[in-house]
Amino acid sequence: MEIIVYLIPVALGLGALGLAGFLWSVNSDQYDDLDGAAHRILDDEDKPL
Amino acid sequence: MTEAALSGSAGCPSGLEPPSQSVGGDYSPFVQNKGALKSLTLSVRGAKCGGCLSKIENAVGGVPGVEHVRMNLSNGKLNVAWQGATSANTIVDRVTSLGYGVSAYSEDGSEASAKREERALLISMGVAAFALANIMLLSVSVWGGHGEMGSDTRMALYAISGLIALPVLVFSGRHFFQSAWSALKHGHANMDVPISLALTLAFGVSVWETLAAGDHAYFDASVMLLFFLLIGRFLDARLRRQAHAAAHDLAALQNRSVNRLASDDSVESVRADEVRRGDTILLAAGERAVIDIKIAAGTSTVDESLVTGESLPRLIQTGETLYAGTVNLDQPITGEALGSTSDSLLADIAQMLEAGEQKRARYRQIADKAVALYVPFVNTTAAITLIAWLLLGAGVRDAIMVAVATLIITCPCALALAAPVAQVVASGRLFRKGIYLRSGDALERFAEIDHLVFDKTGTLTLGIPTLVSSHGAELEKAASLARASRHPLSRALVETVGAGPVASEIKEMPGLGVEGVIDGKAYRLGSAEWVGVSAVQASDGPTLWFAGDDQEAIQFRFRDQLQSDAADVFADLKQDGLGLEILSGDTEQAVKAVADQIGVSTWHAQVSPQDKVDRLRDLAAADKKVLMVGDGLNDAGALAMAHASLAPGGAMDVSQSASDAVYAGGLSSIVTVLNTARRTKRVMLQNFGLAAAYNMIAVPIAVTGNVTPLIAAIAMSASSLIVTLNALRMNWGRS
Numbered sequence: 053m054e055i056i057v058y059l060i061p062v063a064l065g066l067g068a069l070g071l072a073g074f075l076w077s078v079n080s081d082q083y084d085d086l087d088g089a090a091h092r093i094l095d096d097e098d099k100p101l
Numbered sequence: 102m103t104e105a106a107l108s109g110s111a112g113c114p115s116g117l118e119p120p121s122q123s124v125g126g127d128y129s130p131f132v133q134n135k136g137a138l139k140s141l142t143l144s145v146r147g148a149k150c151g152g153c154l155s156k157i158e159n160a161v162g163g164v165p166g167v168e169h170v171r172m173n174l175s176n177g178k179l180n181v182a183w184q185g186a187t188s189a190n191t192i193v194d195r196v197t198s199l200g201y202g203v204s205a206y207s208e209d210g211s212e213a214s215a216k217r218e219e220r221a222l223l224i225s226m227g228v229a230a231f232a233l234a235n236i237m238l239l240s241v242s243v244w245g246g247h248g249e250m251g252s253d254t255r256m257a258l259y260a261i262s263g264l265i266a267l268p269v270l271v272f273s274g275r276h277f278f279q280s281a282w283s284a285l286k287h288g289h290a291n292m293d294v295p296i297s298l299a300l301t302l303a304f305g306v307s308v309w310e311t312l313a314a315g316d317h318a319y320f321d322a323s324v325m326l327l328f329f330l331l332i333g334r335f336l337d338a339r340l341r342r343q344a345h346a347a348a349h350d351l352a353a354l355q356n357r358s359v360n361r362l363a364s365d366d367s368v369e370s371v372r373a374d375e376v377r378r379g380d381t382i383l384l385a386a387g388e389r390a391v392i393d394i395k396i397a398a399g400t401s402t403v404d405e406s407l408v409t410g411e412s413l414p415r416l417i418q419t420g421e422t423l424y425a426g427t428v429n430l431d432q433p434i435t436g437e438a439l440g441s442t443s444d445s446l447l448a449d450i451a452q453m454l455e456a457g458e459q460k461r462a463r464y465r466q467i468a469d470k471a472v473a474l475y476v477p478f479v480n481t482t483a484a485i486t487l488i489a490w491l492l493l494g495a496g497v498r499d500a501i502m503v504a505v506a507t508l509i510i511t512c513p514c515a516l517a518l519a520a521p522v523a524q525v526v527a528s529g530r531l532f533r534k535g536i537y538l539r540s541g542d543a544l545e546r547f548a549e550i551d552h553l554v555f556d557k558t559g560t561l562t563l564g565i566p567t568l569v570s571s572h573g574a575e576l577e578k579a580a581s582l583a584r585a586s587r588h589p590l591s592r593a594l595v596e597t598v599g600a601g602p603v604a605s606e607i608k609e610m611p612g613l614g615v616e617g618v619i620d621g622k623a624y625r626l627g628s629a630e631w632v633g634v635s636a637v638q639a640s641d642g643p644t645l646w647f648a649g650d651d652q653e654a655i656q657f658r659f660r661d662q663l664q665s666d667a668a669d670v671f672a673d674l675k676q677d678g679l680g681l682e683i684l685s686g687d688t689e690q691a692v693k694a695v696a697d698q699i700g701v702s703t704w705h706a707q708v709s710p711q712d713k714v715d716r717l718r719d720l721a722a723a724d725k726k727v728l729m730v731g732d733g734l735n736d737a738g739a740l741a742m743a744h745a746s747l748a749p750g751g752a753m754d755v756s757q758s759a760s761d762a763v764y765a766g767g768l769s770s771i772v773t774v775l776n777t778a779r780r781t782k783r784v785m786l787q788n789f790g791l792a793a794a795y796n797m798i799a800v801p802i803a804v805t806g807n808v809t810p811l812i813a814a815i816a817m818s819a820s821s822l823i824v825t826l827n828a829l830r831m832n833w834g835r836s
Binding site: 060068083087090 | 150154173223
């Protein structure tokens with residue numbers, strides 16, 4: 053059972069990583085334009101000849 | 102070739118939105134300078150799909166000097182930053198040439214703070230979710246290892262849970278603690294008081310249990326409670342902000358620039374909010390006044406339909422006051438800006454608005470009533486449980502544990518979600534139909550409506566006259582005079598005839614008409630006396646007379662046409678058994694004609710703004726729940742006074758801000774609003790019923806001491822889920 057001494061910190065660390073990612077995404081306006089982002093990924097920037 | 106021609110069509114390529122018109126004017130006062138970089142934020146209307154995004158961004162990106170362009174499809178904001186001599190109007194022209202409507206956007210203070218609040222709640226929610234997931238991980242181990250797990254291991258897992266929970270409760274729970282504290286300071290209790298109590302006690306008891314090596318710790322339950330409550334709080338905040346932003350956007354359509362005369366008589370273009378009292382303003386022909394002015398020089402005719410409801414233009418002279426919303430029709434005039442002096446119409450209306458707001462603040466929402474019943478119920482139940490267990494001989498520790506478990510399990514997750522979830526779903530539906538709610542609680546008031554009061558001009562009618570009499574060749578000649586005039590009747594003539602030649606030697610006489618020469622012969626188009634007709638028979642609408650050297654005087658008759666869907670909408674409303682009434686500032690004949698067409702028997706003509714307010718007060722005294730629908734400045738007081746109110750998208754911004762919702766579509770939006778509101782109210786009542794039923798089951802289990810942290814976790818999440826799913830049901834049913 054000593055393994056949980058490592059596993060719990062690892063689990064918490066991964067969770068914290070996720071939280072950090074979430075905080076970053078909120079603070080860098082990632083949720084401001086949900087509709088636009090959905091369309092932008094489909095936008096092909098190559099111009100036809 | 103323009104960009105629009107290149108892409109084949111104007112406006113949204115998906116066809117979701119027709120091309121829209123732009124508000125003209127000068128956009129340079131809205132540019133912000135950051136060093137050499139200039140930036141401008143525009144509100145773009147009509148952009149609905151990914152094609153619009155790339156069309157607009159590519160077109161604006163192609164303007165020389167543009168360094169950054171980003172379009173937000175969700176709220177229609179276009180951010181442009183550029184360097185060099187390019188003018189803001191070039192950028193605006195580029196977007197309008199694509200077929201999109203544009204207006205300048207300036208963020209107001211309340212919007213920025215609402216956005217900060219929403220973001221703070223989102224972050225708190227994220228932090229609570231992180232804590233919940235990790236504590237659950239540990240809790241599931243404890244539940245799963247029951248009987249096998251050693252007490253030391255369990256204590257270690259509880260200790261870790263507590264260490265995660267403490268900072269999270271302080272950080273994410275601050276929204277509730279602060280609100281509860283400020284309510285208690287003022288000597289009353291709100292929903293946040295029992296919430297704060299439950300959070301604090303659950304945590305406190307769990308710490309105690311952990312230290313005493315007890316069986317049950319409620320760290321998971323307290324954080325879960327926090328998470329669900331934050332979801333409700335976040336949805337509520339987002340709904341309020343979106344509603345506010347949508348209304349602000351519509352108001353921005355009128356966010357125009359003003360031509361101010363400097364002391365050396367040069368004209369500068371400034372934002373309306375930069376104008377100070379006493380400034381000299383130049384109002385060009387065709388321009389709408391955005392602030393009240395006192396005319397210093399010039400004579401002209403003005404269209405005051407938005408201010409007074411009167412559909413025909415009026416002649417104005419030096420010394421008279423022009424109110425914001427008035428359109429100057431034919432001659433440029435200069436005037437002195439009045440700002441908000443106490444004797445202005447706007448100040449009177451502001452007072453009426455205030456009276457209405459106070460009345461509305463007293464409205465008690467269903468959720469408020471539920472909380473008023475709920476708070477004493479929960480606290481009393483917990484207290485009785487504690488005392489009863491002590492009296493029955495239980496230890497102090499056991500009695501407290503049971504009481505706290507009761508408090509936790511009855512805590513209002515479902516109650517906190519019941520109203521906001523239903524309101525969010527409903528306002529989303531309305532939003533997609535072009536109806537912008539300004540507050541969530543308005544839905545409850547809409548649901549109670551039994552009497553509707555309408556303004557006429559611009560609400561029931563289009564607000565612009567149309568030619569209704571038929572003519573032959575004279576019409577062509579009259580149109581060539583009319584083409585030189587901005588008078589609404591002239592515009593209506595030209596609308597019927599179309600483009601064509603303009604007569605020569607045109608002279609426009611304010612308040613009288615137009616005269617000009619066609620093929621060497623002189624003609625006049627205007628009022629009866631002016632063209633030389635003495636005996637005039639009465640007409641139920643505005644008229645124009647046309648006469649000339651070889652022409653007998655003939656009469657053109659006009660009507661302010663009804664909105665196209667008016668007949669159907671009124672048939673529907675009558676079927677619903679709702680009281681219908683028209684209150685208009687227009688003449689008796691005009692109002693009667695409209696009332697007859699739509700079959701409304703109660704109508705009042707030539708009523709002043711104060712009369713409208715008085716009438717609404719009478720109706721309220723007769724215990725009627727009135728829905729006021731109106732667009733003009735003269736309706737603003739009545740809109741604020743009514744039980745609920747609606748304004749069309751073209752309304753004055755004062756009227757829009759006095760209303761509970763603004764609709765962009767036709768009159769059928771009224772039926773949609775009423776139906777959706779009634780349905781939302783039903784769903785909300787169901788939700789409160791479900792929350793109550795949940796408590797009926799949970800409370801007996803809790804007070805008898807049978808609740809474990811596992812049961813608490815399952816019960817809380819199940820009740821929240823059920824309430825949410827019930828609200829989402831509105832999206833599945835008939836549309």
